[in-house]
Amino acid sequence: MLTIWKKGSFPFSRWDLVSKMFPNRREVHTAPCHDEKKLKRVSYEDILKATNWFSLVHTISSTCIGSVYVGRFKSDKSLVAIKVFNLNEPGGYESYLIECEVLRSTRHRNIMRHVTLCSTLDSQNHECNALIFEVMVNGSLEAWLHSEQHNGILDKVLSFGQRIRIAADVAFALDYAHNELTPPLIHCDLKPNNVLLDDDMTARLSDFGSAKFLSPGLVIPKSLHDVGGTIGYVAPEYRMGCEISVGGDVYSFGVLLLELLTGKRPTDDMFVDGLSLCKFCESKFPDRVAEILDPHMSHEEHQGCAEGWIQRYIVPLVALGLSCTVESPKDRTGMKDVCAKLSDIRASFL
Known part of the structure; x- marks a missing residue:
């Protein structure tokens, strides 16, 4: 999976841009446990608005398998990284499943933690799976x-x-x-x-x-x-x-x-x-x-x-x-x- 934390690292100039876009960044707090039922769900519409309809300026990285965006949800104004999987590509759904399993199974200060997830249908009734993470402001x-x-x-x-x-x-x-x-x-x-x-x-x-x-x-x-x-x-x-x-x-x-x-x-x-x-x-x-x-x-x-x-x-x-x-x-x-x-x-x- 080529993502914000794989090959599309945070260049410093892009983070200067992010800081200007979101000057009042707040720390995102991790959900108290990895039980999906206890995680706050977000809708496809929430993701659309947070990323300004997947605009280029919000895009950190993008490949055939998936893209990562930076955005802010209206509900709590927290700055987050939104990892959207392209389920039409081979390996896309498998990557989503294994990442979900890892996130459910792990809890360690040196392993990335997810804030919440999105598993729903988009506006064309296609399945949409996304994971939402804390933003790591110092990049890769x-x-x-x-x-x-x-x-x-x-x-x-x-x-x-x-x-x-x-x-x-x-x-x-x-x-x-x-x-x-x-x-x-x-x-x-x-x-x-x-x-x-x-x-x-x-x-x-x-x-x-x-x-x-x-x-x-x-x-x-x-x-x-x-x-x-x-x-x-x-x-x-x-x-x-x-x-x-x-x-x-x-x-x-x-x-x-x-x-x-x-x-x-x-x-x-x-x-x-x-x-x-x-x-x-x-x-x-x-x-x-x-x-x-x-x-x-x-x-x-x-x-x-x-x-x-x-x-x-x-x-x-x-x-x-x-x-x-x-x-x-x-x-x-x-x-x-x-x-x-x-x-x-x-x-x-x-």
């Missing part, structure tokens, strides 16, 4: 790591401390999904576009349209299309038709962690002739890891002791990213251990 991690629009403006560049916190937030979400849910939940499409940042830069894992519950009857995928996922982040075993496992998410997390440190996408033009982000980091580890760091990353408080800072924080983080991206899924570090190591590093730094 993708935009912060790679948007050319920040042009070096300091408040649009992630500090090292922010990167550690974001990595830990994502790890906590995955640990919850893998180890606290029964059956375990596999995201299957972890990447910076699917990590959203709220007002205080807390990360929320989003877009579960490709997710799978690891139940005994889960069919082994025959192709990458069956798994979902994105080139550069998808685990190598999925390309060989192996079964879906928590190890696939661990691999994607390792890539994301290395991307946070380097500022380089796994699909960067420099990665050719067998060189990958993981191999690039491995080739510099441990003695030359300073060479892989994102030059935009700020860590002013440690400039006077750069070598000590690298040995204390960067080397362990790169080692953790590499341990998550080893070839064999059974040899990858589990998310519970990842959380423990990140928590120690974060506590030491902060």
Whole structure:
């Protein structure tokens, strides 16, 4: 599902526009539970009015499978993100169903929460399914790591401390999904576009349209299309038709962690002739890891002791990213251990 939190990230210029459109934004409060019967329902007409009849200026992203809009409901004036699924396209209805199931089954501070939903008929008696979420005003991690629009403006560049916190937030979400849910939940499409940042830069894992519950009857995928996922982040075993496992998410997390440190996408033009982000980091580890760091990353408080800072924080983080991206899924570090190591590093730094 290509959405606001997948490939259509919040560019900063668009959020400046949103702020002008909705100057008196209020915090949206989550429903007290995920029981659909207790959620406030909204009608198709409510969505039409909130999005000004699906106007372009309200559109955050749009693909053949669905679109995401920003709007405000007349009833409470809260600014929300409205994810409307295109049920005429293959996979549209399935994405809606799995997202609903995930939202019903999960409750965690680092997983996107829905405010309410809409399942009704539109003006032409076609089925309309939509999910309504809190707006994450700081957009996606993708935009912060790679948007050319920040042009070096300091408040649009992630500090090292922010990167550690974001990595830990994502790890906590995955640990919850893998180890606290029964059956375990596999995201299957972890990447910076699917990590959203709220007002205080807390990360929320989003877009579960490709997710799978690891139940005994889960069919082994025959192709990458069956798994979902994105080139550069998808685990190598999925390309060989192996079964879906928590190890696939661990691999994607390792890539994301290395991307946070380097500022380089796994699909960067420099990665050719067998060189990958993981191999690039491995080739510099441990003695030359300073060479892989994102030059935009700020860590002013440690400039006077750069070598000590690298040995204390960067080397362990790169080692953790590499341990998550080893070839064999059974040899990858589990998310519970990842959380423990990140928590120690974060506590030491902060």
